Amino acid sequence: MSFPRPLRRSASLSPARSxxxxxxxxxxxxxxxxxxxxxxxRFIGDYDPTLEMIYRHVAVIDGDSVHLEILDTAGQEEDSLQLEEKIKWGEGFAVVYSVTDRCSFDEVLRLCFLVRHLHGGARRAGEHPPLVLVANKKDLQGDRMVATAEGESLAKALELPFLEISARDSFEEAAGVFVALCRELRRQGRLSPGSCKRRAAPSKLVEKIPRMPASPAAPPAGRSLSFNSFRDYVPE
Known part of the structure; x- marks a missing residue:
């Protein structure tokens, strides 16, 4: 499996553009x-699956500084309107399933449909929002329930890039997911400075999710990251 090459140097990658x-x-x-x-x-294996966080990160890709805000969703059953708000907030999307979990693979189609449905009106005809399909945990071959060919077939049907990775074993494979999204955003002209002026106001719901400052220090070895629950930031 080949992974996306680093972004080539481009003047469109504005440091002020998140x-x-x-x-x-x-x-x-x-x-x-x-x-x-x-x-x-670093790889850290244990997290509270109910927590959500927006990470701010400055990635240097082939000499260019790219400012990112990455919303890590909880993935739990939630109000559909909340999920829609989070999807509307985003510009590029990674839909992840585990090769050890058939149910997570079955959920892919619904999530991809939601992304394209909610962003379809703002795109030119025939152009979809940047979206990549990610199969994680390929290192757990003994527990595999979803074959590589199944992921490739679904990605082909949806006309999506497909990456089968191990976040545990490879930083390069994990980075390839976000590089692929940045490349597609650039291809669609979404990185131009002028596009920043047209960006919609942030959703009040998504703005309640806690943020991690840019370029956070790596956590101490052997400890997991822990954040407040997204629900703690939503009024009853």
């Missing part, structure tokens, strides 16, 4: 592990 990426998928598929692996280069 790209909003959303990581979607059922609980326990490794969304937080994937995101934290990309940001800190």
């Amino acid at each position: 790209l909003r990426l959303v990581v979607l998928g059922q609980g326990a598929v490794g969304k937080t592990a994937l995101t934290v692996r990309f940001i800190t280069r």
